[in-house]
Amino acid sequence: MKILLSALYLCCVLSFSVTAQTPTLTQAWESDTTLTTPESVLYDAKNNVLYVSCINGKSVPENKESFVAKVGLDGKIQQRIMTPGLNAIKGMGIIGNKLYTASFFAINEIDLATGKVVNNYTVPDAKMLNDITIDEKNKTLYVTDMRANSVWKLKDGQLEKILEGGLLKNPNGLFYDNGKLLIGNGEGILYSYDTKTKDLSKFAEGMGTEKSGIDGIESDGKKGYFVSEWRGRIWHVTPEGKPSLLLDTIDKPMNTADFAYVANKKMLFVPTFLKNKVVAYKVN
Numbered sequence: 475m476k477i478l479l480s481a482l483y484l485c486c487v488l489s490f491s492v493t494a495q496t497p498t499l500t501q502a503w504e505s506d507t508t509l510t511t512p513e514s515v516l517y518d519a520k521n522n523v524l525y526v527s528c529i530n531g532k533s534v535p536e537n538k539e540s541f542v543a544k545v546g547l548d549g550k551i552q553q554r555i556m557t558p559g560l561n562a563i564k565g566m567g568i569i570g571n572k573l574y575t576a577s578f579f580a581i582n583e584i585d586l587a588t589g590k591v592v593n594n595y596t597v598p599d600a601k602m603l604n605d606i607t608i609d610e611k612n613k614t615l616y617v618t619d620m621r622a623n624s625v626w627k628l629k630d631g632q633l634e635k636i637l638e639g640g641l642l643k644n645p646n647g648l649f650y651d652n653g654k655l656l657i658g659n660g661e662g663i664l665y666s667y668d669t670k671t672k673d674l675s676k677f678a679e680g681m682g683t684e685k686s687g688i689d690g691i692e693s694d695g696k697k698g699y700f701v702s703e704w705r706g707r708i709w710h711v712t713p714e715g716k717p718s719l720l721l722d723t724i725d726k727p728m729n730t731a732d733f734a735y736v737a738n739k740k741m742l743f744v745p746t747f748l749k750n751k752v753v754a755y756k757v758n
């Protein structure tokens with residue numbers, strides 16, 4: 475009897491532990507709807523502000539009307555950086571005082587002080603650049619080319635293709651974490667690429683379809699990750715690679731694109747693409 479009770483107690487404790495570690499989301503606010511076609515949100519810790527890349531129309535090469543919005547953590551829009559020529563911009567990253575955006579065929583380098591483009595790095599044979607991530611030294615930028623099934627590196631002004639084809643299928647979301655790149659594939663598989671050994675392996679799966687792959691990836695600050703599926707889902711992935719669904723807005727319908735997570739505030743900031751707004755969620 476004592477053995478049976480001990481076993482039941484252990485099962486209850488383990489069950490509670492798993493349940494307790496699975497976060498939940500509660501909506502905190504939503505912005506107005508002037509953030510036209512928001513694709514990516516980036517948190518600038520230095521200035522405690524959000525940057526939102528707005529495609530501002532269709533995601534096509536002919537669209538050169540994109541802009542970046544500066545948004546407070548309360549959802550109020552502070553400024554629109556209307557830099558001429560930004561081409562259907564998506565992912566973003568910050569190195570020093572420069573903001574980098576992924577246009578269709580080039581990486582734009584924008585001076586945050588002036589809002590002007592100071593460099594354009596054209597990626598050879600690019601088909602549609604998408605997400606951007608920066609390494610821990612703030613020196614190396616990585617970007618996915620979704621339609622070319624490739625990943626590029628930009629360092630010291632030099633571009634280098636580091637991955638192409640193979641397991642990659644419409645790669646979108648990208649996140650650098652401790653020497654590894656997490657790559658969100660088009661069919662909902664999350665791959666891990668070791669930047670030193672060049673090994674590419676499956677980390678998690680089941681978070682999308684061929685028509686709606688992984689868009690955003692962020693660390694949860696506890697060796698796990700938050701992951702978004704463009705069509706309208708947000709997942710939590712444990713350090714062991716097990717996904718749990720946290721949010722499903724597909725039926726609304728409302729997209730969940732390349733979000734930002736601010737760990738010290740336990741907040742997710744989600745761009746809704748066709749709904750033209752950012753929605754903030756408290757992580758419980």
